[in-house]
Amino acid sequence: MKNIIRGHTSLMVSGIAVGVLALASSxxxxxxxxxxxxxxxxxxxVLTDMTGAFAIVGKSNQAVAQFTIDEINKSGGVxxxxxxxxxADGGSDxxxxxxxxxxxxxxxxxxxVVGGVASFTRVAVRGVIAGRGNTxxxxxxxxxxxxxxxxxxxxxxxxxQQVDPTVKYLLSQGKKSxxxxxxxxxxxxxxxxxxxxxxxxxxxxxxxxxxVPLDMTDASNLTSKxxxxxxxxxxEVVVLPGTxxxxxxxxxxxxxxxxAGTLFDEGINPLIGSQAQGLIGVQDYYAPITDPFSRAEVAxxxxxxxxxxxLFASTFNAPAWYRSFYLWKAAVEKAGSFDTAKVNKAMDSVxxxxxxxxxxGFAPGTKHLKLSMYxxxxxGDGSETVLKSLGQIEPYQCANASN
Amino acid sequence: MSATVIREIFDVFSLTSILVLLVLGMAVxxxxxxxxxxxxxxxxxxxxxxxxxxxxYFGSVLLGIFLAPIVVGLFGLALERTVIHRFYKNPQGALLxxxxxxxxxxxxxxxxxxxxxxxxxxxxxxNVHIGGAVLPIWRIVIMIVTLIVASAIGFILxxxxxGLKIRATLDNPELVASSGISTKWMYAWTYALGAALAGxxxxxxxxxxxxxxxLGYENLIPMFIAVMVGxxxxxAGPIAGAALIAIPGGILSQFISPVSSQILILCFxxxxxxxRPMGIFHRGx
Numbered sequence: 117m118k119n120i121i122r123g124h125t126s127l128m129v130s131g132i133a134v135g136v137l138a139l140a141s142s143x144x145x146x147x148x149x150x151x152x153x154x155x156x157x158x159x160x161x162v163l164t165d166m167t168g169a170f171a172i173v174g175k176s177n178q179a180v181a182q183f184t185i186d187e188i189n190k191s192g193g194v195x196x197x198x199x200x201x202x203x204a205d206g207g208s209d210x211x212x213x214x215x216x217x218x219x220x221x222x223x224x225x226x227x228x229v230v231g232g233v234a235s236f237t238r239v240a241v242r243g244v245i246a247g248r249g250n251t252x253x254x255x256x257x258x259x260x261x262x263x264x265x266x267x268x269x270x271x272x273x274x275x276x277q278q279v280d281p282t283v284k285y286l287l288s289q290g291k292k293s294x295x296x297x298x299x300x301x302x303x304x305x306x307x308x309x310x311x312x313x314x315x316x317x318x319x320x321x322x323x324x325x326x327x328v329p330l331d332m333t334d335a336s337n338l339t340s341k342x343x344x345x346x347x348x349x350x351x352e353v354v355v356l357p358g359t360x361x362x363x364x365x366x367x368x369x370x371x372x373x374x375x376a377g378t379l380f381d382e383g384i385n386p387l388i389g390s391q392a393q394g395l396i397g398v399q400d401y402y403a404p405i406t407d408p409f410s411r412a413e414v415a416x417x418x419x420x421x422x423x424x425x426x427l428f429a430s431t432f433n434a435p436a437w438y439r440s441f442y443l444w445k446a447a448v449e450k451a452g453s454f455d456t457a458k459v460n461k462a463m464d465s466v467x468x469x470x471x472x473x474x475x476x477g478f479a480p481g482t483k484h485l486k487l488s489m490y491x492x493x494x495x496g497d498g499s500e501t502v503l504k505s506l507g508q509i510e511p512y513q514c515a516n517a518s519n
Numbered sequence: 520m521s522a523t524v525i526r527e528i529f530d531v532f533s534l535t536s537i538l539v540l541l542v543l544g545m546a547v548x549x550x551x552x553x554x555x556x557x558x559x560x561x562x563x564x565x566x567x568x569x570x571x572x573x574x575x576y577f578g579s580v581l582l583g584i585f586l587a588p589i590v591v592g593l594f595g596l597a598l599e600r601t602v603i604h605r606f607y608k609n610p611q612g613a614l615l616x617x618x619x620x621x622x623x624x625x626x627x628x629x630x631x632x633x634x635x636x637x638x639x640x641x642x643x644x645x646n647v648h649i650g651g652a653v654l655p656i657w658r659i660v661i662m663i664v665t666l667i668v669a670s671a672i673g674f675i676l677x678x679x680x681x682g683l684k685i686r687a688t689l690d691n692p693e694l695v696a697s698s699g700i701s702t703k704w705m706y707a708w709t710y711a712l713g714a715a716l717a718g719x720x721x722x723x724x725x726x727x728x729x730x731x732x733x734l735g736y737e738n739l740i741p742m743f744i745a746v747m748v749g750x751x752x753x754x755a756g757p758i759a760g761a762a763l764i765a766i767p768g769g770i771l772s773q774f775i776s777p778v779s780s781q782i783l784i785l786c787f788x789x790x791x792x793x794x795r796p797m798g799i800f801h802r803g804x
Contacts (some may be wrong), residue, residue: 169629327776328778329777329778333734334537334727336533337534337772338777340530341773344523352712355726356636357729357734361728368653370653375674386634387635387637
């Protein structure tokens with residue numbers, strides 16, 4: 117009820133505002149060509165949720181952005197220009213995010229925008245930034261896949277990159293029957309569709325698949341169904357705040373199988389508590405990975421950004437935020453220009469030999485990254501144990517996208 | 520009986536007892552006082568928050584469960600004397616005012632929390648094994664406590680002189696005032712009672728979930744439906760209403776998806792109210 121009322125009026129207002137601003141900016145200069153006089157600072161847009169439900173993620177994102185921009189500036193900037201962070205609060209709300217994105221692109225003329233926490237934000241702002249704004253938009257989050265819009269680049273993991281190795285591991289451990297459980301919206305449905313496909317292809321069976329409404333506060337019925345199924349493995353994408361009570365109910369109820377999911381790491385485990393013991397997942401970074409570059413960088417991050425120390429976690433998209441700036445820098449330098457069309461052409465094949473989490477690079481024609489991934493097991497104290505380094509995994513996304 | 524059947528029956532009783540517990544405060548404030556209290560969910564949230572803070576600072580959730588009705592009851596008393604009492608003759612105004620209060624409480628909690636959700640352990644975290652099914656003891660405690668509290672409040676309201684004064688005040692304030700009873704404070708304390716019950720419910724159920732800002736708000740709609748199905752004007756109606764939507768809801772979701780069962784229950788409530796617009800205990804219009 118609240119959402120309808122608020123969304124309705126502010127959408128209308130933001131719609132008018134966006135229209136007026138778009139008209140005004142088209143009469144002025146093309147945004148990405150503004151302010152490229154020799155040596156002048158370049159504004160980069162950082163759009164994240166500093167307030168609202170995702171404020172904790174926003175705090176991490178802002179710190180990682182500041183850390184990375186500082187690091188790039190210390191090593192000489194991009195094409196001789198220093199970067200300046202232009203922070204915009206998306207307020208964990210698509211209407212607020214749209215206004216924030218509009219300010220970044222149409223008033224501040226940023227060279228590019230990194231950001232968004234939830235997919236509803238990406239869907240709300242991509243038209244403003246990448247479409248009408250003709251500005252590079254980097255979406256730095258693990259998500260449900262299928263974002264192939266022009267000028268948009270995905271630097272988080274696609275479903276197959278997390279799901280395929282997880283299911284493969286479970287099957288190799290002799291887990292044959294799977295129960296799939298998730299919250300009822302696009303992300304869990306797409307993730308679990310991939311799980312279903314992998315399990316069936318690998319000779320396993322699906323003994324149950326169930327989705328709970330996002331506002332369901334007590335999932336004890338779902339817990340009973342999981343227990344009754346006697347599955348060897350539970351793949352769960354029940355999102356916060358439902359995760360902890362659901363997993364607790366399943367574990368305490370005497371579930372004998374293994375629990376796996378896409379949302380377990382040092383960022384989320386403390387919210388699950390001691391029941392996190394033994395949860396299986398695949399991420400692009402865990403604190404104990406052995407890569408010396410990653411360890412040194414994260415140690416430096418914790419020192420330079422004390423307020424966000426300990427918030428460098430994969431589920432907060434921290435590694436994706438870090439590499440987003442470096443990938444864009446590589447594309448700008450390859451293009452020799454800040455021009456949106458040239459940068460986007462270059463972006464299609466840039467890669468980084470060193471990044472937090474390991475080497476990454478765009479798989480040409482996919483708009484997604486070939487990512488270094490790790491198989492992890494959660495411990496009861498919130499930490500993770502890396503079971504295996506999986507190397508770089510291809511994204512199966514956006515076949516033959518030309519930009 | 521197999522373990523699965525035991526669990527399923529247990530789930531139905533557990534979900535019903537939780538909704539009844541949540542509705543108790545609303546039965547007083549909405550059912551009896553007829554104040555459309557949109558911040559009822561946030562009173563539940565404040566109770567849950569009290570349990571969490573007590574756990575953080577004193578290491579005891581149990582203490583928080585005892586403190587929650589006192590803290591939230593006093594908060595309700597202050598709220599009635601500052602805001603709510605101005606809106607008894609203006610129900611639409613009350614709807615907006617209480618919605619605004621709820622929003623302020625909810626967003627204040629959100630900005631004060633450093634994480635998306637916080638765990639609160641149950642005072643009795645262990646399980647009991649019955650016929651192969653593992654059942655959480657805390658859910659059993661909630662069933663028993665709900666039964667006791669509902670009976671006690673019902674007894675006070677229907678069988679004691681305090682209850683008589685409360686019912687008389689809500690029924691005919693002019694007559695009560697002319698009999699020498701301060702209706703002003705009767706209203707205030709009745710609202711405080713409803714708030715205390717909400718706070719208590721919040722503290723009791725938070726160990727089954729986690730503390731998060733929308734904890735109460737997400738229960739507001741089921742609570743309101745229970746009150747509407749049960750009928751306004753008396754205490755027992757909303758409680759019967761809670762049972763009437765929770766029991767079929769619990770049974771249905773064993774067989775169909777929780778999303779479909781939610782939709783079916785809403786349809787059932789609409790059809791029911793078409794034929795019993797005044798609630799369970801009133802025939803006709």
